[in-house]
Amino acid sequence: MxxxxxxxxxxxxxxxLASAPASAQEPAVVELGNPSFEAAEESGVPxxxxxxxxxxxxxxxxxxxxxxMEGETSAFLDCSEGSNEFTNLMQSLDATPMQGxxxxxxxxxxxxxxxxxxxxxLWFRVDRTEGMGAFDNMQDRPIQAxxxxxxxxxxxxxxxxxxLNVGMxxxxxxxxxxxxxxxxxxxxxxASTSWMTPAMMDAMAVAEEAxxxxxFSPWLLLALVACxxxxxxxxxxxxxxxxxxxxxETEKPKLGAMxxxxxxxxxxxxxxxxxxxxxxxxxxxxAQPAVAAYQEGADSLVRWTGAKVFEIxxxxxxxxxxxxxxxxxxxxxxxxxxxxxxxxVWSLVDRRATDYRITKDWLRSYLxxxxxxxxxxxxxxxxxxxxNQFSPPGGARLEQTYGDSSPMGxxxxxxxxxxxxxxxxxxxxxxxxxxxxxxxxxxxxxFVVFAVMVNVAMMNLCYDVPVKQYSLHIVAMAGYLLxxxxxxxxxxxxxxxxxxxxxxxxxxxxxxxxxxxxxGKLALxxxxxxxxxxxxxxxxxxxxxALAKDGGTEPETEDGFRLTTRGxxxxxxxxxxx
Numbered sequence: 001m002x003x004x005x006x007x008x009x010x011x012x013x014x015x016x017l018a019s020a021p022a023s024a025q026e027p028a029v030v031e032l033g034n035p036s037f038e039a040a041e042e043s044g045v046p047x048x049x050x051x052x053x054x055x056x057x058x059x060x061x062x063x064x065x066x067x068x069m070e071g072e073t074s075a076f077l078d079c080s081e082g083s084n085e086f087t088n089l090m091q092s093l094d095a096t097p098m099q100g101x102x103x104x105x106x107x108x109x110x111x112x113x114x115x116x117x118x119x120x121x122l123w124f125r126v127d128r129t130e131g132m133g134a135f136d137n138m139q140d141r142p143i144q145a146x147x148x149x150x151x152x153x154x155x156x157x158x159x160x161x162x163x164l165n166v167g168m169x170x171x172x173x174x175x176x177x178x179x180x181x182x183x184x185x186x187x188x189x190x191a192s193t194s195w196m197t198p199a200m201m202d203a204m205a206v207a208e209e210a211x212x213x214x215x216f217s218p219w220l221l222l223a224l225v226a227c228x229x230x231x232x233x234x235x236x237x238x239x240x241x242x243x244x245x246x247x248x249e250t251e252k253p254k255l256g257a258m259x260x261x262x263x264x265x266x267x268x269x270x271x272x273x274x275x276x277x278x279x280x281x282x283x284x285x286x287a288q289p290a291v292a293a294y295q296e297g298a299d300s301l302v303r304w305t306g307a308k309v310f311e312i313x314x315x316x317x318x319x320x321x322x323x324x325x326x327x328x329x330x331x332x333x334x335x336x337x338x339x340x341x342x343x344x345v346w347s348l349v350d351r352r353a354t355d356y357r358i359t360k361d362w363l364r365s366y367l368x369x370x371x372x373x374x375x376x377x378x379x380x381x382x383x384x385x386x387x388n389q390f391s392p393p394g395g396a397r398l399e400q401t402y403g404d405s406s407p408m409g410x411x412x413x414x415x416x417x418x419x420x421x422x423x424x425x426x427x428x429x430x431x432x433x434x435x436x437x438x439x440x441x442x443x444x445x446x447f448v449v450f451a452v453m454v455n456v457a458m459m460n461l462c463y464d465v466p467v468k469q470y471s472l473h474i475v476a477m478a479g480y481l482l483x484x485x486x487x488x489x490x491x492x493x494x495x496x497x498x499x500x501x502x503x504x505x506x507x508x509x510x511x512x513x514x515x516x517x518x519x520g521k522l523a524l525x526x527x528x529x530x531x532x533x534x535x536x537x538x539x540x541x542x543x544x545x546a547l548a549k550d551g552g553t554e555p556e557t558e559d560g561f562r563l564t565t566r567g568x569x570x571x572x573x574x575x576x577x578x
Contacts, residue, residue, distance in 0.1 A: 019484055032091060032166070035181045037063060037075040046075045046089070053087045061089050062493070067146045068205060069108040074179035080113055081168045085420040089178070090167030095126065098164065098185060102192065105153045105166045107181040109143050111174060120144070120171035124153040127163040132196040134158070148179070150315075154186060155194050221335045222468060226269055227476045230481060233263035261347045266480075267363050268339035271472065274370050302331050308385045323470035332469060350416075364481060365517075368436045368445075369524060371477050375433030375449055382426025390415035390422045428452050436481070437525060439504045444488075446481040453478060551568040 033048025044062045045051045050122070051061040064076035079087050105124040114120070123137035134155035143151060168178045219376065276291045297317065306312040306326065316327045379387040386391055393413045415422050435445025457471040482489070491497040 005060040036071045047092050049089050051089050069179035074177045077170050077176045079174055082357040092163050092165045095161035095164045099161050100159050101185045102156050104184050106187045108148050108150050111176045112147045115173040118174040120170050121178045122151055122168050123471045126157050126161050129160045136193045139557045145246050152193050154190055156192055229262040230266045230480050233266045261343055264342040264346050265339050268342055306330050324466040324468050367477050372433040373428045373437040379426045379430025382422050392416050408465050409462040441483050446478045450478040
């Protein structure tokens with residue numbers, strides 16, 4: 001499952017292979033060795049090329065005289081027998097003569113006996129002194145040609161490039177031939193096919209040299225203070241507890257000045273921290289420019305603050321999947337300061353007595369949908385519906401020692417090794433997100449999300465996963481949703497007292513608004529869960545049909561690593577069933 005997201009694994013694997021030259025004698029100029037595959041080693045592997053297969057020994061790379069593209073033979077990758085996870089034929093060369101040039105890797109390829117799940121792809125990667133450079137492995141255009149056909153990959157070789165790595169790999173059962181391979185300099189009129197932008201390359205290089213993050217950053221004290229104000233803002237009661245209890249109208253509490261400030265701060269802080277979420281995934285196309293304008297404005301403000309206030313030199317790394325960058329912490333400070341300033345001015349100007357029942361209800365609803373969208377997204381990713389957050393460990397990871405593993409890499413290996421456990425974790429996240437979509441199950445959903453995310457946040461803190469700030473905020477949002485029910489939950493769970501029922505409907509009486517709310521919720525569920533599930537079924541249906549045609553079973557992967565050959569099974573063998 002999830003071949004479409006394996007390009008990252010293959011890039012890492014290519015790096016491990018490229019560390020060893022194709023031969024003891026490095027080529028003096030960038031010319032492919034044995035480009036027409038006319039010579040072979042004693043093992044049968046084409047000379048000057050390196051062959052790696054997972055599992056080892058079940059596939060072969062040979063010279064085949066049958067119908068070559070040119071000359072007398074072509075290279076033949078025979079993956080028709082055994083369980084083929086990954087087969088790669090590659091060559092690594094010195095990049096110095098082609099630095100600063102645009103280079104095309106071209107080869108003729110033909111295939112046979114491919115299944116619906118098999119992928120045959122050429123690949124080309126440029127290595128730089130500070131990490132990986134331009135890269136393309138034809139992930140978006142796998143080869144299926146049964147007759148000889150030329151395929152190209154065009155990359156820019158940077159001025160500090162050190163190695164050029166080219167090759168062809170096969171994932172899954174089948175046969176593939178490659179012949180007449182070449183590297184040549186091309187002009188700017190030939191478009192590059194690399195999906196790695198210069199900014200992405202620089203960000204990866206910086207990440208490789210980044211120091212280990214501390215367990216706790218003082219910046220998180222801002223989030224801690226915000227959480228205390230969140231709790232204080234609930235002193236006036238909740239939108240539910242201020243409604244009918246046991247059929248009687250309760251007295252509307254009067255909020256003190258500090259409580260009103262805390263609520264106003266909380267409302268502003270959550271909006272500033274979360275916006276534009278969950279809008280990007282559900283906003284109609286005509287409204288997307290407004291969302292983009294908001295994001296660009298926020299980005300400009302963060303970068304201006306970093307340069308002018310904190311005197312940060314150079315370009316800060318923007319949002320890239322990490323929530324613990326300098327950029328992210330400056331944004332956190334701006335959210336905190338902006339919410340505090342506006343709430344303070346608001347409280348000085350407006351001193352009217354109000355209970356904010358309707359406003360609290362809207363804020364809780366917004367947070368419910370934000371947390372629900374986050375948890376449903378994470379849950380579907382772990383379940384393999386929208387990608388695969390934790391892919392099974394590939395060859396490069398399996399060959400790496402424990403001592404060479406980063407804490408985060410070790411955690412990713414732990415999760416990816418057992419797809420059953422990964423899916424269990426995803427199901428828990430999905431359950432919490434779905435429960436938060438409905439008022440009646442909000443408390444149960446907040447409980448599930450709080451428990452799941454406390455564990456996730458602790459793993460992020462202890463295994464140096466750079467999502468500490470973000471995961472702790474999800475914990476805080478789930479806790480905020482539980483706060484209004486704290487007294488009732490304490491009576492039930494701690495003091496063994498009866499918990500009075502509450503009216504769960506919204507505090508506003510307008511029927512038309514309730515209808516609009518229902519339609520909005522229905523649309524949200526379709527966007528967050530319905531469309532991803534539909535796309536997943538549509539993409540996986542061809543593979544499911546192929547499996548059914550082949551007997552309904554996938555071949556087991558046996559690659560020689562105990563980590564991948566031992567998994568969950570019922571214990572029925574003697575002496576383990578005593």
